[in-house]
Amino acid sequence: MALGSALVPSAGDGVSPSRTFLNITSQRRSNAPRKACFGERPKPARGTHALPRTLIRRLEMGTPRRRIPDEIVKSLARLQERPEISHSMSTHPTQYAHPEALVETDWLEKHLNDDGIRIIESNEDILLYDTGHIPGAVHIDWRADLQDPVIRDYISPEKFARLCSRHGITPDTTCIFYGDKANWWACYALWAFRLFGHEKVKILNGGRDKWKAERRPMTREVPKYPETNYPVPKKRFDKEIRAFFDEALAQSKGGKPLIDVRSPGEYKGEITHMPEYPQEGVLRGGHIPGAKSMPWKTATNDDATFKPANELAKIYLEQCGVKPGTDTIVYCRIGERSSHTWFVLTYLLGLDNVRNYDGSWTEWGNKVGAPIEKT
């Protein structure tokens, strides 16, 4: 069955970012000194398997297997061998699928000087880092550092390697991202790092807002780290975690899950810019036909932390109709708010095959021939 097999890393398969994640997890779990850093994956509660409960019950009760298709039996067996996988695909999870993808403010304050981590601040407010930041944190500017200045695209693998080297990052460095706006831009930077295959990435739960609200230390001192020699990534994982216009169009025509994470006004076509933001040059208002509206902020609490797993599952699996194993595309205006939702779906709910359409509404809304819907 696709659900189970999609997440089971096959031998030698370390290509797809989403697949490699489980490999990383197992390495981390065997790395005793880092246990506190990455956390233990909790055992799932009974009855949280993604397979229908009736099938599980039939197997447990010894119902003849011939009545159940072989592939499902094999998948279920795999799930029982690897409880973390069944946990990650649960429709009623009690824990995040990848709790190790988050760090809490309390933990970070105690580990500011740990070797092997790099704290990275990424904000919408371009001068916010300069006004004060977490001690030891470096700044990555979503536009100046991550976007190509000429082509509407991300930087080249060579530039990414230079960026990491400049900040003393190696492929083994655990990058902990945080920022303003409940980690919008932090998730965007994290997604961009995953685009280049950097595996060890985490988000500071609650981001800059929570850190500051808790009156934790801030500094204006800009740290300097010895330059590293980050190898140039062999490829960019566009195909795996990024969607382009044609793919979003196919998703729309195929009736597959598309989530529009903009504000309701933008979705309905009543406004062509974010509330409280200037117009950014979109000709038409509305949304991609078939897209469900679920503003990104629905996934966060008032203190900018992520909502618990069961609430997230209710929002995305029940209300948005996202199904494990099905391709899902998320979008907003330029791909930054949808990076937040991509992180929630991929890391907190453990869904495979989620891609971020970063062309988003600034492309779709202006594109000649692109259909739109207004409701």
Next chain:
Amino acid sequence: MYPTKLNKIINLFETLPEDERRETLVSYADNAKKQEPRESEKFDLVDVRKDEDCTDTVGVYLLVDENGKAHIRMTLGPEVQTLTRSMTAILCKGLEGSTPQEILDLPSDFVTRIVGAELVRVRSQTIYYVLTRIKSICKVYLDRQRMAQVA
């Protein structure tokens, strides 16, 4: 072309290398709170609102003295971005003592000379917001003056 105080600030920024420009902008942002109304001050016009072009409430207070010179004070909500704070302090200081008409006639091209090309981007267009609000209150003031004269 520009009021003398504003011109001095523009000239200062134009001589700064990028890192010092950022530092100076942050330093101005730190001083934005000092531009708030003082207890004893009474204003001719007050315009406090939260509108669609800015992330938080911005208040503009205009006092025109007996010599026709404008004195501007401003209040900013906590969510207002750093560059907007910087521009608030720069404009309150740079326009201090100008007449409302001089402020209204002020071209906005100096903003990029202060902020620098690297920091001007789509999501930082709100750097023009403060100037727009200051001009707006000056326009209302002048319109009312003209109306009063006609009456």
